[in-house]
Amino acid sequence: MSDAILQDPQDPQDPQDLQDLQARAARLDAEDPLAKHRERFTLPEGVVYLDGNSLGALPAGVPGAVADVVHRQWGELLIRSWDESGWWTAPERIGDRIAPLIGAAPGQVTVGDSTSVNLFKALVGAARLAAPGRTRMLVDATTFPTDGYIAASAARMTGLDLVPVDPSEAAAAMDDRTAVVLLNHVDYRTGRLHDLPALTGAAHAAGALIVWDLCHTAGALPVGLDAHAVDLAVGCTYKYLNGGPGSPAYIYVAERHQGAFDSPLPGWNSHAEPFAMTPEYAPAQGAARARVGTPDILSMLALESALDAWEDVDIEAVRAKSLALTDFFLECVAAYVPAGAVEVVTPLEHARRGSQVSLRTDGARAVMTELISRGIVGDFRAPDVLRFGFTPLYVGFADAERAARTLGHIFG
Amino acid sequence: MSDAILQDPQDPQDPQDLQDLQARAARLDAEDPLAKHRERFTLPEGVVYLDGNSLGALPAGVPGAVADVVHRQWGELLIRSWDESGWWTAPERIGDRIAPLIGAAPGQVTVGDSTSVNLFKALVGAARLAAPGRTRMLVDATTFPTDGYIAASAARMTGLDLVPVDPSEAAAAMDDRTAVVLLNHVDYRTGRLHDLPALTGAAHAAGALIVWDLCHTAGALPVGLDAHAVDLAVGCTYKYLNGGPGSPAYIYVAERHQGAFDSPLPGWNSHAEPFAMTPEYAPAQGAARARVGTPDILSMLALESALDAWEDVDIEAVRAKSLALTDFFLECVAAYVPAGAVEVVTPLEHARRGSQVSLRTDGARAVMTELISRGIVGDFRAPDVLRFGFTPLYVGFADAERAARTLGHIFG
Numbered sequence: 053m054s055d056a057i058l059q060d061p062q063d064p065q066d067p068q069d070l071q072d073l074q075a076r077a078a079r080l081d082a083e084d085p086l087a088k089h090r091e092r093f094t095l096p097e098g099v100v101y102l103d104g105n106s107l108g109a110l111p112a113g114v115p116g117a118v119a120d121v122v123h124r125q126w127g128e129l130l131i132r133s134w135d136e137s138g139w140w141t142a143p144e145r146i147g148d149r150i151a152p153l154i155g156a157a158p159g160q161v162t163v164g165d166s167t168s169v170n171l172f173k174a175l176v177g178a179a180r181l182a183a184p185g186r187t188r189m190l191v192d193a194t195t196f197p198t199d200g201y202i203a204a205s206a207a208r209m210t211g212l213d214l215v216p217v218d219p220s221e222a223a224a225a226m227d228d229r230t231a232v233v234l235l236n237h238v239d240y241r242t243g244r245l246h247d248l249p250a251l252t253g254a255a256h257a258a259g260a261l262i263v264w265d266l267c268h269t270a271g272a273l274p275v276g277l278d279a280h281a282v283d284l285a286v287g288c289t290y291k292y293l294n295g296g297p298g299s300p301a302y303i304y305v306a307e308r309h310q311g312a313f314d315s316p317l318p319g320w321n322s323h324a325e326p327f328a329m330t331p332e333y334a335p336a337q338g339a340a341r342a343r344v345g346t347p348d349i350l351s352m353l354a355l356e357s358a359l360d361a362w363e364d365v366d367i368e369a370v371r372a373k374s375l376a377l378t379d380f381f382l383e384c385v386a387a388y389v390p391a392g393a394v395e396v397v398t399p400l401e402h403a404r405r406g407s408q409v410s411l412r413t414d415g416a417r418a419v420m421t422e423l424i425s426r427g428i429v430g431d432f433r434a435p436d437v438l439r440f441g442f443t444p445l446y447v448g449f450a451d452a453e454r455a456a457r458t459l460g461h462i463f464g
Numbered sequence: 465m466s467d468a469i470l471q472d473p474q475d476p477q478d479p480q481d482l483q484d485l486q487a488r489a490a491r492l493d494a495e496d497p498l499a500k501h502r503e504r505f506t507l508p509e510g511v512v513y514l515d516g517n518s519l520g521a522l523p524a525g526v527p528g529a530v531a532d533v534v535h536r537q538w539g540e541l542l543i544r545s546w547d548e549s550g551w552w553t554a555p556e557r558i559g560d561r562i563a564p565l566i567g568a569a570p571g572q573v574t575v576g577d578s579t580s581v582n583l584f585k586a587l588v589g590a591a592r593l594a595a596p597g598r599t600r601m602l603v604d605a606t607t608f609p610t611d612g613y614i615a616a617s618a619a620r621m622t623g624l625d626l627v628p629v630d631p632s633e634a635a636a637a638m639d640d641r642t643a644v645v646l647l648n649h650v651d652y653r654t655g656r657l658h659d660l661p662a663l664t665g666a667a668h669a670a671g672a673l674i675v676w677d678l679c680h681t682a683g684a685l686p687v688g689l690d691a692h693a694v695d696l697a698v699g700c701t702y703k704y705l706n707g708g709p710g711s712p713a714y715i716y717v718a719e720r721h722q723g724a725f726d727s728p729l730p731g732w733n734s735h736a737e738p739f740a741m742t743p744e745y746a747p748a749q750g751a752a753r754a755r756v757g758t759p760d761i762l763s764m765l766a767l768e769s770a771l772d773a774w775e776d777v778d779i780e781a782v783r784a785k786s787l788a789l790t791d792f793f794l795e796c797v798a799a800y801v802p803a804g805a806v807e808v809v810t811p812l813e814h815a816r817r818g819s820q821v822s823l824r825t826d827g828a829r830a831v832m833t834e835l836i837s838r839g840i841v842g843d844f845r846a847p848d849v850l851r852f853g854f855t856p857l858y859v860g861f862a863d864a865e866r867a868a869r870t871l872g873h874i875f876g
Binding site: 094096101103106107109110114115118119122123125126127128129130131132133134139164165166167168169172193196197198200201202204205209216241288290296297298299300301315316317318319320321323327328329330331333344345346347348349350351352354424429431433434 | 506508513515518519521522526527530531534535537538539540541542543544545546551576577578579580581584605608609610612613614616617621628653700702708709710711712713727728729730731732733735739740741742743745756757758759760761762763764766836841843845846
């Protein structure tokens with residue numbers, strides 16, 4: 053792990069390569085129409101932050117917005133803020149701000165609870181919407197674990213059989229026994245993007261409903277929920293949406309399903325008349341039907357402010373930059389890292405790539421610790437994966453070059 | 465609604481009464497050992513805030529704590545804060561700070577999610593812990609609505625029959641068909657305190673498990689969960705615990721049940737090794753088994769700071785002041801409000817009174833609007849109830865006197 057290796061002309065970190073790639077990075081950054089949005093974030097000095105796929109950076113307006121919620125809305129207005137500060141309606145209002153980023157018309161997204169809790173609502177809700185006689189819930193066998201655990205509980209509690217399936221075999225596994233399919237849009241470990249239009253179409257052709265987990269795509273690439281007739285979807289807001297640590301998740305229930313959506317968590321916030329306080333439950337119409345309890349206002353309004361970073365941002369431009377960034381990072385890794393030191397596990401085809409690059413290597417945990425000590429923040433996923441998330445609103449090409457170069461030094 | 469009525473010596477707002485009660489209030493405040501704790505809160509000028517049973521006031525240290533979470537922990541340390549700032553362990557750490565306020569030894573309380581979500585975990589968990597062959601879930605028919613709605617869902621999903629019962633008849637209704645009993649410690653509408661030790665004993669005598677909702681007692685009076693061998697309990701933190709609007713709720717699972725507690729929401733945070741990311745679910749030991757998804761850090765750490773207000777506070781002293789305040793308020797209401805104008809619906813016996821006073825009156829909504837316009841903030845519950853919450857850490861006797869006097873003016 054020496055820097056001296058730069059002196060060796062046979063070394064992959066050839067000075068000419070280095071000059072070329074650094075010059076390319078500077079040019080790409082200068083031409084990048086999204087580069088100016090980096091100002092919308094507060095980033096630590098000297099750090100290349102490639103972990104926005106785990107915890108997004110702090111949007112510049114959030115501290116002021118949170119201070120106002122605490123001092124004025126809570127401290128001064130107190131209980132009046134439920135009306136006067138728009139607290140009560142925040143879940144749907146903020147849902148409608150996330151909606152365009154995931155291709156949803158207004159009135160279908162509500163914010164609150166964790167992704168796991170929303171998954172439970174979505175899966176049980178989907179099982180109850182499914183055609184009678186169907187017995188199976190198909191779930192991505194390579195999924196982020198919580199999805200599998202929650203799916204197992206939802207299947208158990210609705211009497212369905214849980215069938216784990218590799219996403220590449222999911223379409224073939226869908227048949228007239230299938231009630232519900234749960235898939236991740238992007239695999240959290242490999243960064244592989246699954247074909248949402250085709251898999252949604254396959255589920256519908258089999259007469260099943262599909263639930264998509266958008267944690268690793270919302271804010272990174274176009275999703276097109278309405279265009280592809282997705283049934284239900286969930287996602288977190290603390291990755292590419294920069295809502296803050298553990299910020300509230302969201303659930304999308306397609307408008308055509310809302311009237312029959314039967315939540316397993318019918319808290320008072322989902323009641324047609326919450327303040328009537330009637331002992332009989334009558335579900336609200338619209339997205340509010342997926343609410344549960346009292347919304348968590350500090351985190352919710354921090355998220356609302358964070359979404360200001362998307363003002364005038366075209367998600368297609370974000371996708372274009374994301375692919376350019378990950379392409380360029382892969383090119384730099386190929387140039388700087390000795391052959392065989394890392395294996396690229398993220399698909400090279402654009403159509404199958406999310407907004408992260410995952411590299412498999414021996415001793416990945418130690419390598420990531422060393423990278424972080426040198427100011428390159430990615431993360432490690434057991435047993436042997438280095439993850440680098442590329443968040444187009446605040447990561448640039450020079451960041452990608454420096455990250456790959458530092459990785460090369462570690463293997464040098 | 466005239467102030468001129470003070471001139472009438474036959475009026476209940478007799479100047480002598482007024483002087484006597486104001487002098488008594490001043491003396492009681494001067495003698496109050498908890499009076500100094502009012503400095504631990506930021507309260508709006510000129511307002512008597514009697515709605516802390518709905519949304520607690522802002523503790524003075526919270527703004528600084530939240531600013532640190534946002535600026536330094538999120539903005540600068542970013543992902544490192546999950547370890548370095550203690551984010552990951554916050555749910556159990558903060559649970560252990562709530563524990564002494566509800567009479568629980570450490571290791572039995574975890575913080576996160578809403579009360580409704582925790583109720584679902586507790587009720588399904590209790591149903592799964594119940595002796596085989598039992599068919600009924602008894603639930604307080606006069607409960608806060610969300611408890612009834614969630615109980616109906618939990619009963620439906622565990623195959624139990626939901627049996628609503630008036631709390632006064634709950635003990636008699638418990639028998640060998642009863643799997644689970646859900647009761648509110650204090651009725652949100654009337655302020656009536658139910659006999660937790662006796663009802664818990666009755667449930668156990670019938671071989672059933674009991675779940676208590678502590679939303680309206682935690683921080684207002686001693687609960688004694690361990691002492692009375694309660695099985696499970698849930699509560700919110702935004703009322704007497706002052707955690708902020710919609711701050712995370714908590715769940716208590718008695719240590720003796722933790723090994724068999726089988727959560728319907730087994731999210732990755734409840735896994736024995738969350739970062740192993742294994743497809744097989746293996747539940748954590750201890751309180752963490754009741755966790756679900758990624759904890760909501762901004763709200764969680766605001767709550768942690770809010771709990772500093774309880775430093776060196778004896779909950780028995782809080783109870784003593786609470787009863788003295790509600791006694792004094794009732795005395796002032798009797799002196800100032802024309803006979804027959806309001807009906808006291810909160811029990812007069814101390815053993816059956818929580819920390820609020822509820823008054824029934826015609827036109828309650830308009831009366832509360834008028835009270836608020838005069839700086840007395842309580843709240844209205846449909847159809848005809850005025851609620852006044854007494855939070856002993858920041859409400860004093862002069863506040864109680866002024867509130868009753870203002871109410872008298874409105875009816876004058």
